[in-house]
Amino acid sequence: xxxxxxxxxxxHLLTPLLMCLGxxxxxxxxxxxxxxxxxxxxxxxxxxxxxxxxQTMQNRGGSGVxxxxxxxxxxxxxxLHERDLVGAYVPDAARPELLVATAGSDTSAMxxxxxxxxxxxxxxxxxxxxxxxSKAEGDPTGQGLFFLLVALSVGSYGSVAVIGAAGAMLRxxxxxxxxxxxxxxxxLIGVVVAGPVFGVIDSDFASVFGIAWLYSAGIILIGxxxxxxxxxxxxxxxxxxxxxxxxxxxxxxxxxxxxxxxxGAPHSFWNGADFVEGLRSLLYFDGGAGFSARLxxxxxxxxxxxLLVAVAGKYEARHAPAPVSERAIEEEIGESAAV
Numbered sequence: 001x002x003x004x005x006x007x008x009x010x011x012h013l014l015t016p017l018l019m020c021l022g023x024x025x026x027x028x029x030x031x032x033x034x035x036x037x038x039x040x041x042x043x044x045x046x047x048x049x050x051x052x053x054x055q056t057m058q059n060r061g062g063s064g065v066x067x068x069x070x071x072x073x074x075x076x077x078x079x080l081h082e083r084d085l086v087g088a089y090v091p092d093a094a095r096p097e098l099l100v101a102t103a104g105s106d107t108s109a110m111x112x113x114x115x116x117x118x119x120x121x122x123x124x125x126x127x128x129x130x131x132x133x134s135k136a137e138g139d140p141t142g143q144g145l146f147f148l149l150v151a152l153s154v155g156s157y158g159s160v161a162v163i164g165a166a167g168a169m170l171r172x173x174x175x176x177x178x179x180x181x182x183x184x185x186x187x188l189i190g191v192v193v194a195g196p197v198f199g200v201i202d203s204d205f206a207s208v209f210g211i212a213w214l215y216s217a218g219i220i221l222i223g224x225x226x227x228x229x230x231x232x233x234x235x236x237x238x239x240x241x242x243x244x245x246x247x248x249x250x251x252x253x254x255x256x257x258x259x260x261x262x263x264g265a266p267h268s269f270w271n272g273a274d275f276v277e278g279l280r281s282l283l284y285f286d287g288g289a290g291f292s293a294r295l296x297x298x299x300x301x302x303x304x305x306x307l308l309v310a311v312a313g314k315y316e317a318r319h320a321p322a323p324v325s326e327r328a329i330e331e332e333i334g335e336s337a338a339v
Contacts, residue, residue, distance in 0.1 A: 015236050022244045030248035034258040036064035036111055042079065042088040044099075046071050050091060053119070065115065073099070077132050080104075083281070083289040086257060087112025089119065096120045096127055103133035103284035105255045106142045133284050138199025145279050146252025148194045148201075148212075149272055153246065155186035156216045157238040160223030164234060172228075172313035179220040187212035204282060211282070211298065215275045218301035225308025228316055246272035271301040 039061075043054040050069050058067040070076045076088035080101040086108045090097040098116050100109035113129055120127035135142050159182045167175050191209045195201040201208055219242050227234045248263050250272035256264030267273045278294030281287065 015233070018236060019239055022240055026244035026248050030259060030263040031253060034107065034111075034254050035260075036061065036115070037257055037259060037261070037264060038063065039065045039087075039108070039111055039115070039257045040085050041065055041067045041112055041115060042070045042076055042085050043067065044070055044073055044076050044088055044090040053089075053091065057115070057119075061115070073097075080132050081285060081289070083285065087116065089116045093123070094125060096123065096125060098127055098129045099132055100129060101133045102131050103135050103142050103280060104289075105251065107253065108255050108257055111258060135284060136200055136202040138202070142280075142284075143252060144194065144198070144200030145276050145283075146247075146250060148190055148279075149215075149250060149252060149275055150247065151193070152186060152190045152212055152216050152275075153219065153242050153272070155189065156183065156219035157223055157235070157242055159183075159186065160220055160227065160238060161235055163220075163224060164227040172224075172309060172316055175224050176221060176309045176313075179224050180217055183213050183217035183220050186216045190216075201283065207282060208279060211275065211278055211295070214295075214298040214302055215271060218271055218298065218305045221302065221305025221309050225305060225310075225312040228312035242272070246270060249273055250276045252276050269297060271298060274298045274301070 041057065043050045043057070046069060054067045054069045058065060061067065070079065070088065073088075073090055076085065076090070076099055079085040080088060080099055083101070083104050086100070086104070088099040090099065096116075096119070098113060100112055102109045109131075113127070117127050136144070138144065159179070163175055163179055163182070167178060170178075187209055190212055191201065191205060195205055195208070219238070222241075223234060223238050226237055230237055245266060249266040249270045251267055252272075256267045259267075267277075274294045274297035278291055278298065281289040281291035281294065285291070
C-alpha cells in the first residue's frame with residue numbers, strides 16, 4: 001500500500017471519526033446529568049402558608065426551579081394544559097396532591113414529583129400524583145413520538161445520500177421532486193409503523209402524516225441543496241444538524257427544564273423540537289399549547305430547504321461543463337483510435 005493510498009484512506013476515515021466524536025459530545029453532553037433548570041412549579045392556594053411554602057421551595061431550588069402560587073386547583077390544571085407548568089402541588093394535611101402532565105414530558109413530571117415528595121414526606125403523609133393528561137395506549141411513557149422522530153430523520157438524511165450519489169447527473173429540479181416524493185414515502189412508513197403497528201398514535205393520522213412530511217421534506221431538500229457544495233461532507237453535515245443537535249434538543253428525552261442552556265436554547269426553534277412538541281400539542285393538548293408556532297417552524301425549515309435547492313440549482317447551471325458537440329466527440333474518438 002502506497003503513501004498516497006494511506007492518505008486517501010485516512011481522509012475517508014476522518015468522517016466516521018468526526019461523527020463518533022460529535023455523537024459522544026452531543027449525547028453525553030445533553031443527557032449524562034439531567035439537572036433542573038428553571039423547572040416551572042406551582043403551589044396551589046393563596047394562604048400565607050402556601051406562599052411561604054412556595055418561597056421556601058424557591059430558595060432551596062435557586063435557579064433550578066421557578067415556583068409560583070396559583071389560587072385554585074382548576075387554575076393549576078389549566079396552566080398544565082397550556083404547558084406553562086410542569087407540576088402543581090395542592091397542600092393538604094392528610095392527602096397532599098401533585099398535578100402533572102406526563103404527556104408533555106414524563107421525565108419533567110418525575111422531576112416535579114421528586115421536588116415535592118420531600119414536602120409530603122416531611123408531613124409524614126403519602127403524596128398522591130394525578131396526571132391531568134392521557135396518552136395513546138401504545139405510548140405509556142410519552143416518548144414514542146421521539147422514536148418516530150428518529151426513524152423519520154434516518155430515512156430522510158439517508159435518502160439524501162442516495163439521491164446525491166445515484167442522481168448526480170439529474171437536474172436539480174428533478175432531484176428535488178424525487179426528494180419531495182421520497183419524503184412522502186418516509187412519512188407514510190413512519191406513521192403506519194407508529195400508528196396501526198404499535199399504537200403510538202391513535203388519532204389524527206392525516207395531520208400527523210402531514211407534519212411528518214413537512215419535517216422529512218425539509219431535511220431532504222436541505223440535504224439536496226447542501227450536497228452541491230459539500231459533496232462527501234454532506235452526510236457529516238446532516239448528521240450534525242439532524243442527529244447530534246436535533247435529537248438532543250428535541251425534548252424527546254429531556255426538555256429544556258432538565259438541560260443546560262446550550263442544549264435547551266435550540267429547543268425553541270430546531271426542527272426536531274418543532275416536530276415532537278408540535279405532535280404532543282396536537283395529540284395530547286387539543287391542538288393548543290403552542291401548536292401553531294411549532295407548525296410554523298416546520299414550514300420555515302421547509303422554506304430553507306426550498307431556498308437552498310434554488311441556490312444550488314443556479315450554482316450548478318452556472319458551473320456546468322460546456323456541452324460537447326457530436327463532431328468534437330467523433331474527432332476525439334478518431335484521434336484515440338489513431339494513437
